[in-house]
Amino acid sequence: MASIDSLNTRRELVVGDKTYVYYSLPAAEEAGLSGVSRLPISMKVLLENLLRFEDNNSVSGDDLKAVAAWVENRGSVEHEISFRPARVLMQDFTGVPAVVDLAAMRDAMTALGANPEKINPLTPVDLVIDHSVMIDYFGTAKAFGQNVEREYERNIERYNFLRWGSSAFNNFRVVPPGTGICHQVNLEYLAQTVWTNSDEGPEIAYPDTVVGTDSHTTMINGLAVLGWGVGGIEAEAAMLGQPIPMLIPEVIGFRLDGQLPEGTTATDLVLTVTQMLRKKGVVGKFVEFYGPGLAHMTLEDQATIANMAPEYGATCGFFPVTQATIDYLAATNRAPERVALVEAYAKAQGMWREPTDPEPVFTDSLELDMAAVVPSLAGPKRPQDRVLLTEAGSDFKGHLAGETFGKPEGLAQRYKVEGENYDLGNGDVVIASITSCTNTSNPGVLIAAGLVAKKAVELGLQVKPWVKTSLAPGSQVVTDYLKAAGLTKSLDALGFNLVGYGCTTCIGNSGPLPEPVSEAIQKNDLVAVSVLSGNRNFEGRVNPDVRANYLASPPLVVAYALAGTMTIDLANEPLGEGKNGQPVYLKDIWPTAAEVSALQRKHVTNKMFATRYADVFKGDKNWQGIKVKGGQTYEWSAGSTYVKNPPYFEGMGMEPAPVTDIVEARVLGVFGDSITTDHISPAGSIKATSPAGVYLLDRQVPVSEFNGYGARRGNHEVMMRGTFANIRIRNRITPDIEGGVTKHFPSGDTMSIYDAAMRYQTEGRPLVVFAGKEYGTGSSRDWAAKGTKLLGVRAVIAESFERIHRSNLVGMGVLPLQFLQDGWHKLGLTGEEIVTIRGLTEVSPRKQLIVEMYRPSDGRIARFPVRCRIDTPTELEYFKNGGVLNYVLRNLAAEGAAIAAE
Incomplete structure (x- = not known):
């Protein structure tokens, strides 16, 4: 096949008073790539990427032919392509070690006699600090401020390092702590659906694509942005201009019909979808959603489903551009010019979907009538293990007495909690957390949780005293609309006070349980339960004292906090007694879809997004007070227990050592x-008796300052000691x-x-x-x-x-x-x-x-x-080469040497 120019795929797109250049898929089809109009839209995004970068080297005519042939072979033929994302997204747990690696690569370039400035992101990078806040304080109006103060005390070494990185590297921005979860900041602000670049010549428009160092980067597929999670080392290579090698994927179509019935939430839908796709088997494949049901979904519902792609095993769960995409971009204060460009570009490229459009060709497909969705949870150990709300209590009892937990005595015995006027038993809910990117990106379920709290307070219900409650939304906008809707007071009354803006319980940052509760659990070997509105419930992840973990919608999190146990039939048994002594049931406090929708329409406003994201990179006074140290290369501190120069490049020469058997x-x-x-x-707490704990104690770090493994990822000495160190492995x-x-x-x-x-x-x-x-x-x-x-x-x-x-x-x-x-x-x-x-x-x-x-x-x-x-x-x-970073280093050093020789 000839080059792009002879294919004549460059076209102009006039939007308003501006003209853009783009690489036209219809023009490519006319020039010989027959059938590409029938491709899944996610595959069209890949094809455009190849057209734009075709150079008969990293991308060849054969690659274009292979994608065009997909319509006939449906992805059954293995063929490697090179994908170049528009940008890279990081969170701080994975971002800190990536920046550590970049700093170490600059040192290695110096050692090789090359220019350290060659180590610089060529692809735009945004790092959102969102994984470091821990729930040390909860249940009070002061909890948020106290947790922020503690976060800075723990992490000042890491934050100093990231401030250096934001000034030392080009194309590298840092969103400060306390702003929100990276995926929600991405959805609400960073992503554009159609990206533009005018570095060379006219402004080029192309699909916004992203790879991220968090597996839930996939959430952005709900906004028609093709993206997925990669490891930090792969992201670093992408930052440094290396294409991401990948096999042309199979694409599984997921048809959605109907709409959700009254009493269900997007969480119930996503848990159903997750179970179906796990059963189907979609590991390493793209999933693309289509069908008339999309017309009855909000963009936030789509993002909730896209977020869970790692849980159903897919590379991504992609939604096409529809009117919902345009409405969301406008509602979240994207520039009107950008919103207009997205619509015009998607329609010009055949990437826009209407409910009546013909279905694309897929490798395989499955379908779901959303009217069949029922209230559900997932647990006690895996997100794909969905259980109906009506069966959750009996199902847990089976796990309790069976092989999962091996407690044949089950619920027979309860134990006094020292110094408290209550007792604990197996199956008691000790953590109820509204947290994570999955659901807090969705105003519908957050407002539903607030309404459940409001109705519960009005009826006189209280949260059980052994439950640690928390609200950790993914965006500051969440607390704005909850307050505007008059729901904050009721959530606070039940102990769901704001504890931080970030990824908390879901990543293992749930913080310690109150000491008497923790002691009762440990002393009596109890199977305690957490209920969280997150996406991960693997054993040993949420809290070391909690063995059973359930994913649920935010309103169900509130309901289980009121019930205080996983052992009841929440759908049919009373949650507790109201102020008049009468039993109160879930149906008595559950809001209607109309109630939720009315509050959402009235109180989730464009102005909130405009205000919160007006100066998103500035940070609070704590962030602004950090002084930047260092220049081109980082000044490593020998005494740091958070950031150390890793050994990956020690003794590395220009030629790799031969591979040996x-x-x-x-x-x-x-x-x-x-x-x-x-x-x-593991990402959770560090035990004092573990190798990592002994290492820290040897360096006079008290147990109270251990922080977690996630925060210590910039120190290879801690992390190699923590490898295979999960308490449940x-x-x-x-x-x-x-x-x-x-x-x-x-x-x-x-x-x-x-x-x-x-x-x-x-x-x-x-x-x-x-x-x-x-x-x-x-x-x-x-x-x-x-x-x-x-x-x-x-x-x-x-x-x-x-x-x-x-x-x-x-x-x-x-x-x-x-x-x-x-x-x-x-x-x-x-x-x-x-x-x-x-x-x-x-x-x-x-x-x-x-x-x-x-x-x-x-x-x-x-x-x-x-x-x-x-x-x-x-x-x-x-x-x-001993790894991708070594490969990139050698290539960059060789390029520098070749230029110097000229």
Whole structure:
């Protein structure tokens, strides 16, 4: 195929009094890319990206042909393309280590004799500080101010570092703490749906696309912005101008019909969709929503569904541009010129959808009549485990007495809480949190929660005294419209006071339970419950004292706080007694859709968005008071326990060392199915007795100042000690012990996984890890791969991998291998095995390899085939270089040397 110019795809688009240049998909079809008008709209976005960057090098005519051929093969043919997003989005948990890496790369460039300023984002980057606020204080009007003060006390080292980064790097903006969750700031302000660039010549219009270092970057697909989560290392490469290699995806169409019935919420819908798509199997695929049901959905409902893509396993859950997109952009105070451009561009490119439009071609499809949706929760351990509200109580009792929690005594016994006038038992709700980007981006469910609170207060209901309540919205606009609607007072009366604007309970920043409650739970080994309006409820994530976690809509969070237990039938049993002594039921306090809609129309205003985002990068007086230190390179502090120069580039030369076979490796861990990145690299609290805790204590950091693993991600010493350190992870080498423990062989000594890895390193032993299905599901956490690499693990052998984590492993030079037959269960692993994998000197993408395993105790040798999950030629180059950052460094240094030679 010829070049773009001869295809003549550049066109002009006149919008108002302005003229834009764009790359026309209809023109490309006329020039020979037949059938592309029938592509899913998400695929049209990818095709436009290729057209714009086609250079017969990173993007070739064959790539364009492969996308055009998608209509016939429906994504069944594997073909690698290079995707270049318009921008990169970060939050601070994942953003700090990314900026640490960039700072370390500048040092490495200096060591290689190259210009450190070559390490500079070429793609616009926004970092939103939203993951560092913890709920230390709650239930009072002072809670917000107290938590902010504590946040700065804990994180001032990190914030100093980020202030340096915002001044040292070009194309890099930081949204200060207390503004909101990155996904909601993205939805309400940063995203534009159609992006423009006028760096060279006329202003070019093209689809807004984004990759983010948080897996829930997918929420922005609700605004017709194609985006997904990547690991920090992949995002850094994208920032530095590297295209993202990806296989042309399959696209699953999800048809929505009808509309939600009275009494249900967008949360109920998304939990239903999540369960359906998990059952369908969409890991690594795009999902695109279409159908007449879109006409009955708000943009916020779409964003709620798009947010949960990691939970249903898809790369993204995309919604096309419709009238709802235009209305939302206008309602959130986007510039009128931009709103007009979005509509004109989408219609010109065939990216606009009307309910009566013909359906695109999809790889496969499924459908849902939204009228069939019923009130639901998800839990007690996974977001895809939906349970009907009417069955939640009995379902929990089954989990309690069964294998999940192993409490056959169930609800028989309650225990006095020291110093309090109440007792606790299994199944009591001790955390009720309205939190996270999933639901607080949606005024409908927030106003519904406020109305539930208002009606409950009017009837005389109170929250049970053992429940820790909190309101942590994703945007300052939320508290504006709740106040304007007259709902704040009632939420406050029930203890749902504002605790912060950020990601709290969902990420493990729920803060400690009141000490008497915590002691009662620990002393009596109780199965306590949290109910949160978030998207993640993996075990060990929310709070170390809480073993059962349920996702629910904000109004149901309030209802469960009133009930105080997961064991009742909330739909049919009373929540409590009202002030007249009469039982009060959920139906008595549940608002109608008309009530919610009336308040939303009246009180969620354009002016609120205009005011809150008028000076979004300025920050409060705390942020403004931070003094910036350092110049081109960062002045690392030897005494810092938050930010340290990582060892990834130590001794790195211009040429990579040859890849060697894995010979006589030891087994560090054997793990089951659905091991999440939370298991591999926890984000919650740090135990004083853990290797990370001992490290901090050795450096005179008191336990009260430990903060969490998430906040310590800029310190590799803490994070490698925290790898595989989740309190709930189970290593089959030590099946009777919960937590990050293994056995060292041949000694047979039981110790922490970190200590064993360090002993193996002193012995010069490489390491491997075995795992089951869906290894690395959950957050796009690059430390799950970085920590694995730093522990000395050279290969992870699993039955299947989650998309982002597989990519992250390759990006750190760790080899992902997939069982071709049975998993590890039939191998009889004890941990003493010695593993050899040959053929790595000539490895190629998706090549079949043989693993040889020798067991010293009986002399048995087993051999089994695996698939190398280095999926693309570009990934192979990353692997050969020891990781993507090493690859980028060498290329940038070589470019600088070539320019200097000229």
